[in-house]
Amino acid sequence: MYKRALLALPAVLLACVPAHAQPGAKTGGIRGKIVVPAVGWGERIELLIERQGEVGQVFAVTYTDSLGSYYVDGLPLGSYVLVVKLDGYNEVRERVDLGNPEYGANVPTINIILDRKPPDSEENPSRRNDPNVVDASELRKSYPKKAVEEYEKAQEDARKGSTARALERLRTAVKLAPDFYPARHLLGVVFEQMKRPAEAENEYRLARELNPRFAPPRVSLGRLYLEQAEAREKSETSEKLLQQAIEVLEEAVKLQGSATAHYLLGAAYYKTRRDADAEANLKRSLDLNDGAGPARLVLANVYIRQEQWSAALEHLNAYLKANPNSPDRRQIEEIRDRIMTIQ
Known part of the structure; x- marks a missing residue:
């Protein structure tokens, strides 16, 4: 097996890095x-x-x-x-x-x-009766007006990067309505952004329990567990976290088979050496979103481990074509070139 060809797994959550223009930059x-x-x-x-x-x-x-x-x-x-x-x-x-x-x-x-x-458009059949998409007008029928207002303001604060303010508003919302599951999920996202994973996990779990048909907290939990498993790689804790990721992501794809959920599940299967399951989910992710670059890279890893060189090259080349300015382009080109020498 040509182990040295393996790619580092792409990050499951992209960080947005601020930058400033440089005078004379091209x-x-x-x-x-x-x-x-x-x-x-x-x-x-x-x-x-x-x-x-x-x-x-x-x-x-x-x-x-x-x-x-x-x-x-x-x-x-x-x-x-x-x-x-x-x-x-x-x-x-x-x-x-x-x-x-x-x-x-x-x-x-x-x-x-x-x-x-x-919602009733012929072009939008997938959104009819979707439990994962709830209009704000529907929320006002189920939760106190003040709780919904705080939740909506928290969404805007979070998008602007004002996580402390969003946190304050969301705490008010869930105090007024403890079963407000979308607010619980967003509270978890905010905690995760603030590097408070234990509190994020708790809120994701609460949102998951409050609405068994709501997929987003399961996707968020799966992503969180995957990140934690990679940080503790080759430990017993890592194995446990990977199994937890698989459990919640399997639930997520049954509820809402999004490209992201299938990609994350495929990555978790890959990390646990369940290559057939990884391949199936990564292919499904690409079926749903052909431009899902991270899924292509993990799928290439699956084929590299199996020494299916032609299949690995196909996905590496597709990734490079779709992402000509990728920061990892040089690394991927080097791996592709090494594979070409051993075919």
Whole structure:
């Protein structure tokens, strides 16, 4: 087995790193937030970047964190179009000019608010009766007005990065309505952003218990357990965390088989050497979202471990084609080249 060819697993939660434009720079970046007007949304969102005038030709791909924040760097100065395609929402195409002072010079901030398709629309069958998407108007029928108001304000605070303020509002919301499961889930997300994983886990678990059909806290728990397992790799604790991740992610894919849930479950199976299960879930993730770069890298790892070199090369090449400016491009090219010498 050519173990040295194995890739490091991609991060399961992207961090948004702030950056500043440098005078005379020839490249720049774009940062901002993608706002999804749905209660309980906590999954990463894919953001495609095209060069202006090259419709359908993806120049780069990035992903938001669980609060909708994103950052991409290393783009040559020029005009681009940001593209967001999310099931149940109208496609967004937003132009941005890097290097234009009107847009913030080399590192503009572009916030995108998604517009939901009508729930009964023929184009939006997947959102009908979806327990994972709850309109704010529905919340007001189930929870005290003040609790809902604090929750909505906390969502905005969290998107702006004001985690301390969001935390305060969410604590008020759950004090007024202890069974307010979307607020519990968001409280977990905020705790995780504040590097307080034990409290995040507790809130995710509460949200999971309060609504057995609500998938987002299961996805969040699975991601959290995976991160903790990687931090404690090759220990008994790591094995336990991986099994916990698999348990909640298996629940998540049964409730809402999103690309993210299948990707995380595939990564957990890979870490526990259940390659057949890993392959099936990673392929399903790509079926749901062909641009899911992290899923391609883990799937390539599966094939490398199995010494299926042609399959590994197929996914490495697909990843490189879709992500020409990826910061790990050189590492992936080196691994690809080594594989080509042993086929």
